[in-house]
Amino acid sequence: MNFRDYLLPADSPRIAAARGVTPAEYAQRMLATEKAQNLQREWQTLLDEAFRGITTHGKPQPDLFHLQDEGFDNTCAVNAARALLATLSDEHHQRVCQPVDAQQWRAWYNPEIPFNDFGVRLEQTSVATREAFRRLLRSCTSPSGFEKINHLMDANHFLGELYDLTNIMNRWSFHFMIFGEPSETRPWGWNIYGHHVAFCCFIIGRQLVISPTFMGVEPNIIDRGNEHDAILFTEEERRGLTLMQALTPVQQQRATVYTLMEDPAMPPERFNFADQRHLAGAFQDNRIIPCEGICAAEMSPVQRQLLLDTVAAFIHILPEGPRQARMAQVLRYLDQTWWCWIGSCGDDDVFYYRIQSPVILLEFDHHSGMWLTNEAPARFHIHTIMRTPNGNDYGQALLQAFQQYTEAE
Structure with a gap:
């Protein structure tokens, strides 16, 4: 397309x-x-x-x-x-x-x-x-x-x-x-x-x-024909799909919470025009999001590494020290990390996925058009979200810890 x-x-x-x-x-x-x-x-x-x-x-x-x-x-x-x-x-x-x-x-x-x-x-x-x-x-x-x-x-x-x-x-x-x-x-x-x-x-x-x-991005391609041209979110897309395709058929079935991107089985709160399949979008700071799909504790070593590779595609934006600390955090709770999927997982399919643990929540979604006319989700309109659940979005848990420490002095 x-x-x-x-x-x-x-x-x-x-x-x-x-x-x-x-x-x-x-x-x-x-x-x-x-x-x-x-x-x-x-x-x-x-x-x-x-x-x-x-x-x-x-x-x-x-x-x-x-x-x-x-x-x-x-x-x-x-x-x-x-x-x-x-x-x-x-x-x-x-x-x-x-x-x-x-x-x-x-x-x-x-x-x-x-x-x-x-x-x-x-x-x-x-x-x-x-x-x-x-x-x-x-x-x-x-x-x-x-x-x-x-x-x-x-x-x-x-x-x-x-x-x-x-x-x-x-x-x-x-x-x-x-x-x-x-x-x-x-x-x-x-x-x-x-x-x-x-x-x-x-x-x-x-x-x-x-x-x-x-x-x-919508579209995910910048093609002016100069040195600033780019294709965006290729790693998040590729690594998520690679992980899903590496699961066994039984694991894929368990990870897939809905087979269609706009599935009639979705309850009303599971899809909206602004966020589509995202659960952790704007103003959702206090949302209750139950874990879905399959747990990393049930994955093989190869599958677990593919999961970590997908996490790395999101947190690469951090400088080296904080990035290493973030990955160590993720590893500490890897056995409490869940993977879920919406859609199909063929090479050219559109999809949504979520990685969720006590310390990180990542979402990837192919969207239908807002400024383009595609009524169905397409690979050229992509949204991604990174959250820190359990109170440390905006560094708030660390801010509270700092305030308690200074008050105790």
Whole structure:
């Protein structure tokens, strides 16, 4: 399938609603629809809940996350954040800076519609601020992670180019905030969010949590015909499919929770137009997600390694020290890790999968069209999610541990 066969016609109402307007004007138009208003009300209700974290039974599992030295070079991140703040106007500085425990951490979303106005959109900042942001991003990611986030931001711009809508979809159309004061000893962090990118980065000493993340593309191919061309999410797709195909027929049957991507057997809460098969998407910070499929404890050594290879395709965005610490965490709870699948597992099939343990939750999903016209899921529209269940999304479990430690002194 070629994504260009599914481009919206030039006279599409979707394009007309977005052309020649500011992001705020576009939001006003789109949020006037009943569908968007219902979604916004639902999200606000979830945001108003006190944070608990994603769990399997409704109560966070204790004693999973601890303050430790992961070897993260926080000096570079602190200096980059301070340099960025120095580029901001007084108004932007006030909007960007939030308390370390602010509710705005959890206000991220993934559509192109501006559902809130927290922080500042990077497109409204100076060139100096944007370059400073790139240095901050580089300081908190691996080289491949830095490249990936840049590709995703460019993929958003590429979609804007396809429809001449870079006024609402471009490489800088993302909210940005800093939480707490950049410090080498005290907790702080930052995030960006917008269309197909949500990236929450919490830092405490030499320890780093990047979670939640939402990363997606439509289309997953950037093909301008220059050195910036890319095909995205190939590793997450390939490694997940390789694992599923390595299971025995009996294991595959047990891992498959639904055989169709939009299965009539799905209960109403199992599928929605915004997240489709994802369970841990925007504003789902407290969702109860029971484990499904098969447990890694039942897998062969080869299958378990393929599972870890799939995890590695998600966490490669972390710098080396935090990445090694994250994988050690995953290994510690490997026998409590579950694998589930929706769809078929032929070489060209579309599918959803989830990896879920006490310390990590990963989702991969092929989606139907939003800005393309494919009514069925296709491989050129992909969403992925990375979460830390049981209370450590946004580094909140570590923040609580730090606060308890300082209060005890």
